[in-house]
Amino acid sequence: MVNSPHFFGYSRFGAELTKGKTDQREQFDFATPYENQWKPGDPEYLKLWGSPQWPDEDLLPGFKETFLRYLAQVEKLSFNFIELLAEAFQIPVSSLDPFFNEGRHLQHRAKVVKYPVPPDDSSDQGVGPHFDGGFLTFLLQASPHRGLQVQNLRGEWIDAPPIPGSFVINIGKALETATQGLARATSHRVLSPEPGSTPRYSIPFFQNISQNVRIGDSVLQFSPDILKLKESRGEEVAPDSVNYAEYGLLPSGEVALIGRVKSHPDVAQRHYPDLFKQFFPDGLPAQGFAY
Numbered sequence: 278m279v280n281s282p283h284f285f286g287y288s289r290f291g292a293e294l295t296k297g298k299t300d301q302r303e304q305f306d307f308a309t310p311y312e313n314q315w316k317p318g319d320p321e322y323l324k325l326w327g328s329p330q331w332p333d334e335d336l337l338p339g340f341k342e343t344f345l346r347y348l349a350q351v352e353k354l355s356f357n358f359i360e361l362l363a364e365a366f367q368i369p370v371s372s373l374d375p376f377f378n379e380g381r382h383l384q385h386r387a388k389v390v391k392y393p394v395p396p397d398d399s400s401d402q403g404v405g406p407h408f409d410g411g412f413l414t415f416l417l418q419a420s421p422h423r424g425l426q427v428q429n430l431r432g433e434w435i436d437a438p439p440i441p442g443s444f445v446i447n448i449g450k451a452l453e454t455a456t457q458g459l460a461r462a463t464s465h466r467v468l469s470p471e472p473g474s475t476p477r478y479s480i481p482f483f484q485n486i487s488q489n490v491r492i493g494d495s496v497l498q499f500s501p502d503i504l505k506l507k508e509s510r511g512e513e514v515a516p517d518s519v520n521y522a523e524y525g526l527l528p529s530g531e532v533a534l535i536g537r538v539k540s541h542p543d544v545a546q547r548h549y550p551d552l553f554k555q556f557f558p559d560g561l562p563a564q565g566f567a568y
């Protein structure tokens with residue numbers, strides 16, 4: 278991944294941080310096709326979308342073609358879902374246009390993730406508590422392991438075990454911000470497989486929104502009846518996840534870039550030195566703890 282200003286490619290076991298703690302997983306980051314369009318003078322966050330690094334066709338014949346087909350299908354599903362969401366909230370689908378670049382091409386990310394059984398003396402943080410960015414995540418749990426957990430309104434962590442033939446759909450922090458909190462972002466984490474078990478695999482697809490939209494300027498409006506639904510949830514405990522709090526204030530592309538910088542400081546150091554210095558003033562973190 279360190280070769281890619283778009284944060285695509287392979288991250289080795291233990292290379293990634295969530296809430297400043299090392300995640301016990303390794304992964305490949307890919308995405309739907311996109312040609313980078315950044316030019317000098319443009320905001321730096323426009324460097325984030327670009328061509329994925331694909332494995333050598335000789336080493337993994339057919340992978341790229343198959344994965345791109347999968348991404349195209351899930352992308353379509355993700356927009357069908359957005360239409361259902363608009364229907365449920367009783368708003369016109371067109372009110373969501375500002376988030377989708379007025380119909381222009383977006384790039385959506387996806388990963389292939391492996392959670393090995395961690396060494397005896399290490400933590401069981403497969404990935405720590407976090408929100409996904411963007412609007413919706415379509416998470417395929419690709420092996421039968423438990424480990425994925427989501428946090429309920431009382432702040433308790435609940436298992437979300439795999440159900441064959443289904444996706445887990447997470448609400449992203451951008452959607453929460455755009456809907457005034459009506460769609461509550463899914464706080465989630467993954468516990469590593471138990472000692473003596475086998476590695477767990479997952480394939481999340483992250484539905485993105487326009488890089489230039491500042492959500493605070495485009496917050497959706499709802500009828501009083503719909504807004505009242507929020508109150509009917511009763512008292513809500515603050516979730517453990519804290520990331521992507523900047524969606525109301527900054528362009529969404531900048532929020533996404535900050536998230537990447539915090540998770541992958543080595544990539545940031547090479548390609549985004551100013552942001553790296555801002556978030557890691559003491560230099561590259563030792564494995565385990567950072568900001």
Ligand SMILES: O=C(O)CCC(=O)C(=O)O
Pocket residue numbers: 390404409416418425465466467478479480481
């Ligand atoms: O592996 C999983 O089930 C969840 C992965 C995840 O939450 C993420 O990568 O954002």
Ligand SMILES: [Fe+2]
Pocket residue numbers: 407408409465
């Ligand atoms: Fe996630």
